Amino acid sequence: MGVFSLHALLCIGAIVSAPLQSTNQTEGIASSDPLPGFADLHVHQMAEFAYRRAWFAKGANGGYSHKGKIEDALHQCNGGIISSDFNKQHAGTIFGPLVDQFIGPDAGIHLDKRWGVPDNDCDRGKPTWLQSLLGQCKEDKSFSGFPLHNTYTHQQVWEGHLLTAHESGLTLMVMTAVNYKPLCKIMASSAVDNDPTLACDGMVSIKRQFDETKLFCSERDWCEIVYSPEQARKVIKEGKLAVVFSIELTHLFEDSDMSIDDQVDYWYNEGMRIIQIAHEEDNLFAGVIPQNPIFKFFQIVETITKLNPAKFPTVGKDGLNSKGLTDLGKKLVQKLINKKIIIDIAHLSFRSTEDLFKIGVENNYYPVIQSHGDFGADDLKENRYVTDWMALYLKKSGGILGIYSSFLFRDYQYSFDLGVKFYSILIDIAFGSDFNGFAPQLEPNANFGEENLKKKGFAHIGMYPALIKEIEMTSSDKGSKLIHRSTENFVKLWERTLDEKRSKLSTVGFNPRNKNSTSPNGVFNASQL
Ligand SMILES: *[C@@H]1O[C@H](CO)[C@@H](O)[C@H](O)[C@H]1NC(C)=O
Ligand SMILES: *[C@@H]1O[C@H](CO)[C@@H](O)[C@H](O)[C@H]1NC(C)=O
Ligand SMILES: *[C@@H]1O[C@H](CO)[C@@H](O)[C@H](O)[C@H]1NC(C)=O
Ligand SMILES: [Zn+2]
Numbered sequence: 447m448g449v450f451s452l453h454a455l456l457c458i459g460a461i462v463s464a465p466l467q468s469t470n471q472t473e474g475i476a477s478s479d480p481l482p483g484f485a486d487l488h489v490h491q492m493a494e495f496a497y498r499r500a501w502f503a504k505g506a507n508g509g510y511s512h513k514g515k516i517e518d519a520l521h522q523c524n525g526g527i528i529s530s531d532f533n534k535q536h537a538g539t540i541f542g543p544l545v546d547q548f549i550g551p552d553a554g555i556h557l558d559k560r561w562g563v564p565d566n567d568c569d570r571g572k573p574t575w576l577q578s579l580l581g582q583c584k585e586d587k588s589f590s591g592f593p594l595h596n597t598y599t600h601q602q603v604w605e606g607h608l609l610t611a612h613e614s615g616l617t618l619m620v621m622t623a624v625n626y627k628p629l630c631k632i633m634a635s636s637a638v639d640n641d642p643t644l645a646c647d648g649m650v651s652i653k654r655q656f657d658e659t660k661l662f663c664s665e666r667d668w669c670e671i672v673y674s675p676e677q678a679r680k681v682i683k684e685g686k687l688a689v690v691f692s693i694e695l696t697h698l699f700e701d702s703d704m705s706i707d708d709q710v711d712y713w714y715n716e717g718m719r720i721i722q723i724a725h726e727e728d729n730l731f732a733g734v735i736p737q738n739p740i741f742k743f744f745q746i747v748e749t750i751t752k753l754n755p756a757k758f759p760t761v762g763k764d765g766l767n768s769k770g771l772t773d774l775g776k777k778l779v780q781k782l783i784n785k786k787i788i789i790d791i792a793h794l795s796f797r798s799t800e801d802l803f804k805i806g807v808e809n810n811y812y813p814v815i816q817s818h819g820d821f822g823a824d825d826l827k828e829n830r831y832v833t834d835w836m837a838l839y840l841k842k843s844g845g846i847l848g849i850y851s852s853f854l855f856r857d858y859q860y861s862f863d864l865g866v867k868f869y870s871i872l873i874d875i876a877f878g879s880d881f882n883g884f885a886p887q888l889e890p891n892a893n894f895g896e897e898n899l900k901k902k903g904f905a906h907i908g909m910y911p912a913l914i915k916e917i918e919m920t921s922s923d924k925g926s927k928l929i930h931r932s933t934e935n936f937v938k939l940w941e942r943t944l945d946e947k948r949s950k951l952s953t954v955g956f957n958p959r960n961k962n963s964t965s966p967n968g969v970f971n972a973s974q975l
Pocket of ligand 3: 960961962
């Protein structure tokens, strides 16, 4: 059946049913009419507009890949071969294919991974009458019609797939606008689009991604950008997908003459309601977690090309980034709290997280999210996870972890193997897919019960029904209740940011795996209930 032991199956039932009834964890804002569905806290829906529109495969004839008919939007790419047709090449850098292959499985020349719908696909393509007559149109047996779980450069949030996800229960999506300047700047000139609204400058690129999302939702009756929790409740009750704007920018606020405060106000007015204050490199505000090996490549790139002063984390004797929040970072955090913007701790170093939580406590346990990560008890190795001392802050503040798909089943399994209570009873979880980001998704696995998941892994956003089905098949969390309360819990968290009478939440039942888990300077630990 699944990757789960019988032991796990039995335990999920026992543990899930009891605590689900104790809905009093967020006193004061309990809703009598909880929102349906689940939330994905990290989706780069408009990533095709990042990196000068040169990284992602374009649609047919240079068109968009996030919207339009499937045969156009997800048209088979040319495998990254430099072509006289500018619009066709993608994911190629100035360093050429020998270097490109290290950036990702489908970067540079990838003739074996021309993921997309070929013209002669019988079902979704447009075979010519001659091909049809001669029986030359192909059935898509190799699943080439879609990206696979490990794509870095092909669209995973095409509108048809997004609608499928919505129809299967995705009621809230955080649309995270993203750009990474070093990648943007090394795109091969034959690939780049010279439209000025696609510049590498963070402000320009983020604006374009917000604008494209606004346009997208304005053209569809099932989608609406939401700017407040009240609006989210209204829109979701009307049966629409609520979209919340977030920003994930390495060189945050470095591309403008405006003051930091004015930039926060500017982006708030543009619709931003969530922000990561750092990403991949130490920046003006905070130290980050060293993680994706790809970024070692960019460290070399930045040093050679002097595109940017290299700001990669310096790991100290304790194995952690020695940098926490800067003074500017602390000011920014307070500004964001005053403005009721949700802070996402994904990518922050342990020291930055500790500094941020201190400010959070001073502000009556201001809630935070970790939009795409995992639970982890190992405090000595920084990774993109929520350690037990962090989990306790999330518990006290009403925070949420968006679980990354690769770890989803492992987290279920892991918790039971260790014989501890399932975390998500104690800390709220949602999904945090990172589609269209630099993150391989849940791998195909012959043990999965769901056929598509078995063959393709979690390849694109339209596979949410398969993922949910797998959760339901392999656990006794019938109706996948844990996940199906994530939208309600996210909106509650958002309401908490606005609640002036906010205070510490109950820690009853908090049962960390590592009670000794402690923040780098000892300010927080997992035993301070
Ligand atoms: C929820 O908590 C409040 C205050 O802690 C308490 O007065 C109330 O009775 C609780 N409600 C339920 C349904 O347990
Ligand atoms: C946790 O912190 C409290 C004080 O805040 C301290 O008394 C306790 O010893 C700490 N526990 C551990 C395991 O570090
Ligand atoms: C936690 O710390 C205590 C006291 O230092 C020690 O006895 C115990 O073994 C530690 N537990 C773990 C799980 O490391
Ligand atoms: Zn391609």
